[in-house]
Amino acid sequence: MSGKTLYDKIWEAHLAHEAEDGTCLLYIDRHLVHEVTSPQAFEGLRMAGRTVRAPEKTIAVPDHNVPTTPGRENPDQMPEDSRIQVAALDTNARDFGIHYYPVSDIRQGIVHIVGPEQGWTLPGMTVVCGDSHTATHGAFGALAHGIGTSEVEHVLATQTLIQKKSKNMKVEITGKLRPGVTAKDITLSVIGATGTAGGTGYVIEYCGEAIRDLSMEGRMTVCNMAIEGGARAGLIAPDEKTFDYVMGRPHAPKGAQWEAALAWWKTLYSDDDAQWDKVVTIAGEDIAPVVTWGTSPEDVLPITATVPAPEDFKGGKVEAARRSLDYMGLTPGQKLSDIEIDTVFIGSCTNGRIEDLRAAAEILKGKTIKVKRAMVVPGSGLVRAQAEEEGLAEIFQQAGFEWRMAGCSMCLAMNPDQLSEGERCASTSNRNFEGRQGYKGRTHLVSPAMAAAAAVTGKLTDVREMM
């Protein structure tokens, strides 16, 4: 019998029931909840007279709608519909007795940043949230993925999910990264190689020296975008870095429990003789700082490249590329580094952690921005506080950046932070879809360092020239 993958091991440890046809009930250790995808689920519970089965394993935080400007504890700062949605989460958290971080709490932030920060996310867990970027938590060796609202209701009521097992994909990034290349460039390059549907039906495990070398923040960035490659989840086997990050966090185990946990966590890796349904290998040295040119995260190229032509593609992608170029206002053959930028957004669950802010501040130190508008939105109140303590906030502000409160902000522009028609943004978020950051807004996905470089020059810029 062949060995097991990390995914196999976590799956088996959480199998609560298996029917004859292979339909499984997977037990859920952590359920994260935000205001946009949960109101209908709680409403469903109420109408059916059901309760939350494990409120102690359920954590809620408002993040998508919340304003990122000071004074936002005052609900009048929000438009009526946002206010109602956040108020619904307040009420639901209270009524059903689940853990809650309201906007007035310094620990509030983007749900995928708060979970790991508070020690809710631990190796070997199953973690779900009504949000596709739940994949982020896979950086801890937790099986984590997004679910729809009906499934949110299902998990609230039963603490399980009806699942069929996915296939196993190994993505290995060998060797070292070159200077100026970051976790964001890895994850975008993988999507460039596999396409946005390349991971459909799979759980990806990222491995290899370049992944091992990443910090926990970097690993979260990589796993965060597994969903952009179509995968259900991304995983990285836990190691000493993981354990160091987790130790001492408010909800991490302590004392004898810590020792017991650690002993199990150390068994969480893919066996050498494990079987993979698909393997992708990329050499770390071959990865360059990248940018997206189109309206799908797979539309990615090194910053040194030129805008492609629709004819460079095959099948349905020809028309899609034509539409993208038209939407993005770009001409084939144009150098990517000649593209002028109006706005820079640094934040999101992809790149809103302390390390991301440090990387951007490093480039911005002593410089001023040439773009019309630039903003930093820390991923949580605690990230914000730490950045202030480290003097990063000052660097951003002196460079001309707005220093905001925590939330999703312009990642999806559900709050007032939006692009206007035709406005072009270098963004550290994860989606460059049409209208994602505002109606007819144009998004180029980049790493935090590349975003900072673009802010300084006013154009998409190869950060290596500024190092």
Added chain:
Amino acid sequence: MSGPEKDTTMEKFSTLTGIAAPLPLVNIDTDMIIPKQFLKTIKRSGLGVNLFDEMRYDRQGNEIADFVLNQPAYREASILVAGDNFGCGSSREHAPWALLDFGIRCVISTSFADIFYNNCFKNGILPVVLPQDDVAKLMDDAERGANATLTVDLESQTITGPDGGTIAFEVDPWRKHCLLNGLDDIGLTLEKAASIDAFEARAAAERPWV
């Protein structure tokens, strides 16, 4: 046994005969299906008018005549035939809610994103995966508008085109069963409460730190 009554009791799906609208674009994401400004609702209903909002209306709210669902032949469409990787991106279940509220009960493509695919079944929508050639054929049929209705039969797992040709499709037996009978997942899972209790007891002993 179906679950208790609630406003969202899933509609059954047996056979559907209707107009199919062609959307020959790849990677149609859920932001396109229902843009974020419509996610601020706390209800499931009423999203149909905003289905494909930014492709369907201009900034002033006027219909864009070219868009397929604005064309007279497709206003009553109940089936979509779309390009690869339909429903990628955000997990928002508002996407199937919007499709359903508009009247779409079946989407046909070569591939779907996982979460969207799953969300469809929870809402009485049948997503059908077919090989490229079959999708191309149905796309041609769909281009003919109201003169060419399709019949989707879940029981026999077939799609019959306007010319009488039949295409077979695969669907997971459990999901088919739930869709045919409009079953409430939660009610079914709660019948297995004993297994969940037993698992919890076992897990609490093995991994008490969770």
